[in-house]
Amino acid sequence: MLFFSRSKIFMIFGAVFLGLLLAIPNVLSEEQRENMPGAFSRSINLGLDLQGGAHMLLEVDLSSILSQALVNERTGINDAFRRADDRPRTEFVRVDGNSILARMRSKEDADKALPLLQGLSQPIDPSQFGSSNTTKVSRESDRNLRVMITDENIEFIRKQTIEKSIGVLRRRIDPNGNLELTLAPEGDKRILLQVPGAQNIDDIKDRINKSANLSFHLVNEKDSTNEQAMSVAYETGRVAAGDTYFPFAEASGRRGGLIVTERTRITGDCLKNSSAGPHPESSGAIVNFSFNVACATEFGRMTARNINKRFAVVLDKEIVTAPNIRSAITGGSGYIEGGFTMESARDLSLLLNAGALPAKLTIVEERTVDPSLGADSIRAGKVASGIGLLGVAIFMWLSYGLRFGTIANLALSTNIILIAAALSLFGSTLTLPGIAGIILTIGMAVDANVLIFERIREETYNGKTPINAIETGYKLSMAPILDANITTMIAAITLYFVGSGPVRGFAVTLAIGIVMSVFTAVIFARLLTATWLRGKRPKTLPI
Amino acid sequence: MKDISLVRILPQEPRVPFIKLRVIAAILSVIAVIASAVLFSTKGLNYGIDFTGGTVIEIGSVTQELDDAEIRSALKEMGYASATVQGIQPPEGSKTKEGVPIENRLIRIGLQLQDESGEEGQGAQQAALIKVKTELTTRIGDYFVRNTEVVGSQVSGELRKKGLMSVGLALFFVLAYIWFRFEWQFGMGAVLALAHDVVLTIGVFSLTGIEFNLTIIAAILTIVGYSLNDTVIVYDRIRENLRKFKRKPLGEVLNISINDTLSRTILTSVTTLLALVALYVLGGSALKGFSFAMIWGVFVGTYSSIFVASPLLMALKLKRGANTGGERADA
Numbered sequence: 001m002l003f004f005s006r007s008k009i010f011m012i013f014g015a016v017f018l019g020l021l022l023a024i025p026n027v028l029s030e031e032q033r034e035n036m037p038g039a040f041s042r043s044i045n046l047g048l049d050l051q052g053g054a055h056m057l058l059e060v061d062l063s064s065i066l067s068q069a070l071v072n073e074r075t076g077i078n079d080a081f082r083r084a085d086d087r088p089r090t091e092f093v094r095v096d097g098n099s100i101l102a103r104m105r106s107k108e109d110a111d112k113a114l115p116l117l118q119g120l121s122q123p124i125d126p127s128q129f130g131s132s133n134t135t136k137v138s139r140e141s142d143r144n145l146r147v148m149i150t151d152e153n154i155e156f157i158r159k160q161t162i163e164k165s166i167g168v169l170r171r172r173i174d175p176n177g178n179l180e181l182t183l184a185p186e187g188d189k190r191i192l193l194q195v196p197g198a199q200n201i202d203d204i205k206d207r208i209n210k211s212a213n214l215s216f217h218l219v220n221e222k223d224s225t226n227e228q229a230m231s232v233a234y235e236t237g238r239v240a241a242g243d244t245y246f247p248f249a250e251a252s253g254r255r256g257g258l259i260v261t262e263r264t265r266i267t268g269d270c271l272k273n274s275s276a277g278p279h280p281e282s283s284g285a286i287v288n289f290s291f292n293v294a295c296a297t298e299f300g301r302m303t304a305r306n307i308n309k310r311f312a313v314v315l316d317k318e319i320v321t322a323p324n325i326r327s328a329i330t331g332g333s334g335y336i337e338g339g340f341t342m343e344s345a346r347d348l349s350l351l352l353n354a355g356a357l358p359a360k361l362t363i364v365e366e367r368t369v370d371p372s373l374g375a376d377s378i379r380a381g382k383v384a385s386g387i388g389l390l391g392v393a394i395f396m397w398l399s400y401g402l403r404f405g406t407i408a409n410l411a412l413s414t415n416i417i418l419i420a421a422a423l424s425l426f427g428s429t430l431t432l433p434g435i436a437g438i439i440l441t442i443g444m445a446v447d448a449n450v451l452i453f454e455r456i457r458e459e460t461y462n463g464k465t466p467i468n469a470i471e472t473g474y475k476l477s478m479a480p481i482l483d484a485n486i487t488t489m490i491a492a493i494t495l496y497f498v499g500s501g502p503v504r505g506f507a508v509t510l511a512i513g514i515v516m517s518v519f520t521a522v523i524f525a526r527l528l529t530a531t532w533l534r535g536k537r538p539k540t541l542p543i
Numbered sequence: 544m545k546d547i548s549l550v551r552i553l554p555q556e557p558r559v560p561f562i563k564l565r566v567i568a569a570i571l572s573v574i575a576v577i578a579s580a581v582l583f584s585t586k587g588l589n590y591g592i593d594f595t596g597g598t599v600i601e602i603g604s605v606t607q608e609l610d611d612a613e614i615r616s617a618l619k620e621m622g623y624a625s626a627t628v629q630g631i632q633p634p635e636g637s638k639t640k641e642g643v644p645i646e647n648r649l650i651r652i653g654l655q656l657q658d659e660s661g662e663e664g665q666g667a668q669q670a671a672l673i674k675v676k677t678e679l680t681t682r683i684g685d686y687f688v689r690n691t692e693v694v695g696s697q698v699s700g701e702l703r704k705k706g707l708m709s710v711g712l713a714l715f716f717v718l719a720y721i722w723f724r725f726e727w728q729f730g731m732g733a734v735l736a737l738a739h740d741v742v743l744t745i746g747v748f749s750l751t752g753i754e755f756n757l758t759i760i761a762a763i764l765t766i767v768g769y770s771l772n773d774t775v776i777v778y779d780r781i782r783e784n785l786r787k788f789k790r791k792p793l794g795e796v797l798n799i800s801i802n803d804t805l806s807r808t809i810l811t812s813v814t815t816l817l818a819l820v821a822l823y824v825l826g827g828s829a830l831k832g833f834s835f836a837m838i839w840g841v842f843v844g845t846y847s848s849i850f851v852a853s854p855l856l857m858a859l860k861l862k863r864g865a866n867t868g869g870e871r872a873d874a
Contacts, residue, residue, distance in 0.1 A: 057698060201691075205669070363669050364695035373601075373633075373689045376645075377829065380634030384825040388818035395814055433758050436833055439822050440765065443815030444772075447807075450814075451776065454807045480779040483724060487775055488768035490716045495764050498709035500702070503761045510765065 002471055002530040012527055015519075016414055022421035044423045047431035047505055050378055052371025053196040058169075058208065060189050061360040065161050069149060070095045073120075073135065075263070077102060077147065080116050088112040091143070099148040107142040114139060117147055124156045158188070161358045166191060169361075171354035172207045190364070198371050208361055211316055212351035214268035217246075217260035218302070219310040219322060224258045233259055249318035251339040258322060260312045266302070268356040270295030276345035279337060285345035286335040289352070296332025304328035313338070315348075381435035388442050389416070396446060400453050403532070403542045408449040411525040415445045418516040419509065428512075431505030441513030447484070448521030452477045456541065466541045467533060474526055481522060485514050559805070561849055562798040565857075568850035572739060579746020586749050591756030592692060594706070596654035596699035598672050601631065601690035602679075603647040609683065614648065617682040621674060626652045634827030647689060649828075650675070654696055668693045706760040710741065713764055717771055725778060728859040733774045736852035740770045740843045747839055753832050762836035769815070769837075770844030773808060774852040780804050781853065785863065793861060797853050812845050 004012075025033050025043045033041050048055050077093050077100065089105040090113075102117070104110040114137065123131040132152035140146050149157075166183045173195070174181050182194035195204060220243050223229040232238055233245040239259050247257035274289040291299055303311070303325050312322040313336050320338035340348065392412065397405035419438060423430055456473030464472060489511060496507035592599055602609070611628050618626040633645045652675065655667040672693055679686065694702070714734055722730035744763055748755050780800040788796050816838060823834035 059697075202673075362666050362695075363693070365698045366669070366672075366691060366693040368688075368691040370687070370689040376634040376637040377827065379636065380825050380827055383635060384821040385818075387825070388821040391817035391821065392814045395810075395817060399810060432829060433761055433833065436758075436822060436826070436830055439818050440815070440837065443818030444769070444811070446814050447772065447811040450807050450810045454804075454810070458803070476783075480776045483775045483779060484772040487717055487720060487771040490720060491713045491764045491768035491771070494709055494713040494716060495761060498705050498712060499761065500705065500757075503757055506758075506761050510768075 002467065002474075002526070002533065004527055004530060009527065012523060016418070016524060019414070019418040019421035022425050023417045025424060026420055042424045042427065044420065045427050045429045046374070046378075047429045047434070048194055048196060048367070048374075049369050049432045050374040050430065050435075051196055052198055052369050052374040053194065054199065054201050054204065054366065054368040056193045056208075056363050056367075057186065057365035058165075058191045058193060058361040059364045060161060060165055060191065061362070062158055062161065062189050065157060065359045066098075066149070066154065067095070069157055070098075070100060073147060073149065074100050076120055077117065080120055081113065084112070084116055086112055088116070096146075099146050102145045102147070104143045104145065110139065110143050110145055113145055117145060120147075124150075124153050162189075162191060164355075164358045165361065168355045168357050169193065169208065172351060173204055175350060175354070191361070201368050205363065206347075207351065208363065210351055211357045211360055212268065212348075212354070213314075213316055213356045214271070214352060215264050215314050216266040216299070216302075217244075217262075217264050217312045217314055218306055219312055220259045220261060221309055224260075229259065230256070233257070246312065246314050246317055246319045249315065249320050249338065251344065252320055253339050254319075258310075258312055258319060260314070265298050266291075266295055268352060270299075271352055274349040274352040276340075276342060276349045277335070278342070279340075284337070285340045285342040286337045287340065287345050287349050287352070288333070288335045290333035293332070296330070299332065300328055300330035304330075377432050377435070381432070381439070385416075385435070385439050385442060388439050389413075392442055392446060396449075399450075401542050404453055404529075407525050407528045407532075408446055408453070408521075410528060411449055411520040412442065412445055414524055415513070415516050415520040416442065418520065419512050422512045422516065423509070428508045429505055430509070433503060433506035434509040437506045437509035437513065441510065441517065445513065445517035445521070448477075448481045448517060449525055451481055452521070452525075460541050466538050469541060470529060470533065474522075478522070481518065485518050489514050558798075558802055560798065561801045562794045562854060562857075565850065565854035568854065572847075572851055575746065576739060576742050579742050579749070582746050582749040586752075588745065588749050588755040589752045591754045592651070592654075592694045592699065593757040594699055594703045594755070596668070596694050596696040598650075598652040598655075598668055598675075598694075599690070599692045600650045600652075600672070600675065600688055601647050602650065602686045603645060603689055605685040605687055609646070609648050609686065611648065613683055614650065614679070617679060618650070618652070618675070621678055623652050623671070623675070626650060631828045632831070634829070635825040637827070654699070656696075668695050702757060706757065709760065710763060710767070713767055714738065714741075717767070721775070721778075725782065726861060728856055728861045729778050729782075731859055732852045732855035733771060733778070735855055736774055736847040737767050737770055739847050739851050740766055740840065743843050744836060744840060748836070753835060756832070758830075758833045759836050762833045762840065765837060766840030766844055769840060770847055773811075773844055773848035776807065777801055777804050777848050777853055781856070789863075793857055793863065797856065801849055801853055808845055808848070812841050815841050 021040055022042075025036060025041055028036075028043075033043060035041075074093055074095055081088055081090060081093075088109040090109070091103040091105055093100065093102045095101075102113065104113055117135075117137045121133040121135040121137060124134055125131040132150055134150065134153045136148045136150050138146050138148070162185050166185070169191070170181060170183055173179065173193075179199070180196055182192065184192050186192040193208075195201075220240070223233075223240060223243065229239070234247075234257065237245060239245050242262055243259050244262040245257055245259050248254040270291045272290045272292045274287055277286055277288050278284075279286050290296075307325050307327060310322045310324050313320045321336055389412070393405075393409045396408045396412075399405070400408060416438070419441065422428075452473055455477045456469050459469035459472045460466070492507050492511040492514065496504055496511065499507055611630075614628045615626075618624075618628070627650070629649050629651075631647055631649045633647065637645045652671055655671045657667050672691070676688070714737055717737065718730050718734045721733045741763055744766060748759065777800060780803050781797060784796045784800045784803070785793075788799070791799075819834050819838050819841065822830055823838060826834060
């Protein structure tokens with residue numbers, strides 16, 4: 001146990017020295033750090049609870065996306081039937097739970113409809129061989145056909161929705177890309193958003209809460225000017241088939257709402273660009289926009305056919321403005337006015353440029369910490385670890401005397417340095433519970449040395465020679481040390497996999513602390529003891 | 544023998560009759576466990592928002608002093624009659640920019656099931672947060688927010704489930720490991736001792752009404768780790784001594800083993816307590832519950848390895864002769 005080969009000694013001191021180098025950046029200023037090479041410039045990553053910032057868990061409303069997918073599918077089915085040369089006659093096509101039910105007039109109609117429906121089912125990802133289809137068609141009876149969205153497609157839609165939401169959020173919250181945001185999927189339907197540092201959280205929340213769904217709809221002038229139809233629409237939301245009712249937005253300065261056609265091809269996806277600008281006539285502001293080519297053509301066609309009617313600009317289910325079409329708008333650009341101030345116009349154009357969120361997001365968890373609180377926590381953590389360290393060191397000297405006390409304390413300080421080194425190297429995040437973990441490690445790290453020293457004492461007491469006592473002491477302590485540390489490790493690993501956020505940070509420091517304390521107490525301290533023994537060859541042990 | 548240790552804290556061969564005390568210890572432990580269970584089922588725990596859902600805001604004054612009564616009545620008028628306001632202890636030595644000691648308040652608002660327009664769902668917490676923040680400005684003037692935590696009902700449910708699961712899983716894995724390394728009686732004894740520690744910790748949290756949150760779950764798992772550390776070391780010595788003293792009765796071997804490891808048990812407890820007390824005194828409100836749980840855990844864990852885990856081996860009728868299960872790890 002006490003013999004170390006030259007290469008082993010070299011490796012042990014090498015590891016400790018490397019640890020020291022890796023830990024050094026944590027005590028340097030940022031400027032000094034930048035001059036260090038690669039891995040040696042890294043310092044410990046501080047969690048949001050220590051550096052300040054916002055942590056949010058956003059839940060994506062997937063059910064609305066799926067019901068929208070069903071509605072789109074139904075529209076597609078109706079279109080396919082209408083366009084068919086030999087048109088199948090339907091009794092109804094409707095969304096029925098999680099699928100679409102098409103009841104045909106007769107068995108022959110169903111025979112005709114079946115291949116049409118099957119033709120609508122496309123591979124989800126055409127570029128991938130063997131990709132599943134979007135829908136599954138089944139014939140339930142002579143006249144009933146059922147179209148189901150496949151599980152693979154639901155999964156595809158889910159992933160796409162999350163991915164798109166993350167992209168939109170990034171462009172909205174951090175348009176210039178300098179905030180060091182964390183945006184990542186979490187579980188099936190959630191997105192983790194972390195914004196470090198002092199930020200205006202309320203602004204960020206505003207940008208999350210707006211879905212910025214923009215669309216242009218033709219106004220149903222007949223119903224919108226009919227008082228009875230309007231009051232029914234306002235009170236019950238009931239309108240003629242294919243129409244829908246939207247209220248005016250508050251900022252537009254108008255009351256009530258309008259009945260408009262439900263379907264539209266001109267949506268936020270059409271936007272090529274938008275920007276805020278001053279209103280050409282009044283003191284307010286406007287949002288300029290330009291469409292992409294396809295939508296510009298479509299918009300031109302729509303306006304040419306509906307001169308002297310109105311179209312409603314709808315943002316998040318509220319009408320911003322509803323101007324009269326005086327002539328066909330073919331240029332593919334225009335502006336929206338709706339009682340904007342320069343600031344609200346700028347906000348809107350930022351949202352429009354970032355794109356619409358595919359689904360509504362709800363903040364289901366929020367933890368926001370002011371940087372000043374984080375700084376206080378770090379300082380208190382430093383003081384507490386310093387005092388804890390000092391207390392333990394003095395206690396070890398008192399218990400084991402100068403020689404062995406020093407060895408234990410050297411092992412302890414090496415342990416702290418190695419923990420800092422490992423945290424910096426792996427880029428793990430240090431949280432407030434993580435600091436607690438380190439302080440706890442300070443207390444528990446000496447345990448292995450205590451075990452060994454107690455054993456050595458015992459063996460000396462039983463009359464063994466120093467070398468023999470130390471040899472046996474280390475040998476017999478090995479099993480309990482390993483057992484004890486492996487069981488603690490089991491708790492730490494469980495904590496890591498089941499815990500979340502800051503608790504995970506605690507598990508990481510605890511686990512690193514366990515590994516490092518075994519190394520420093522069992523290997524490093526043993527080397528120190530062996531070196532001292534070889535140099536002094538003492539007759540009795542000062543323990 | 545030349546001995547330069549300044550203090551010889553413990554006698555080299557202590558002979559405390561621990562095993563003789565086992566009946567008293569058993570009565571004590573059973574009473575404590577029953578008391579904890581009764582407290583838990585009647586008084587319950589003061590769950591933090593991690594587990595109940597709701598909103599916590601820490602606010603600090605900017606110009607004027609914060610008036611608790613004023614904040615309370617403002618919250619009541621907003622319709623949050625059950626909201627609480629309390630002063631908090633910031634981390635040691637915290638000062639504002641002006642150099643005045645921080646005197647912040649913690650506002651807690653319970654879980655909101657629906658927002659003002661009666662819409663149910665996850666958005667209700669955020670709606671309440673916005674309402675409180677804006678209306679508080681008109682009532683108490685300028686203030687700043689140092690910390691905000693909002694947890695929705697769904698998330699809190701998941702956290703509760705995860706918390707329970709993590710403690711359960713940890714106990715299970717530990718049982719499996721000890722079973723593998725020792726005889727089954729050791730595994731059983733260790734896990735019963737751990738369950739004893741966990742129950743007593745929950746009991747003391749119920750008794751004191753200290754907030755029970757996610758970090759306390761972390762603390763409980765660390766207690767599990769720490770107590771196990773202690774138990775495994777005593778067990779290891781028991782196994783060794785069972786081989787050494789083949790003819791001595793089990794009770795005597797247990798007692799010798801506990802005494803053999805006693806100085807180590809006490810030394811490690813003291814060093815761990817030193818670090819934890821520093822954390823408790825200086826760490827501020829956020830770490831107070833955690834370090835309290837750990838300090839308690841060190842006492843309970845040490846007690847249970849001596850008075851619960853070891854005597855349990857007698858109660859579980861550990862067989863002599865078949866006590867060499869598992870191989871020794873000699874590194």
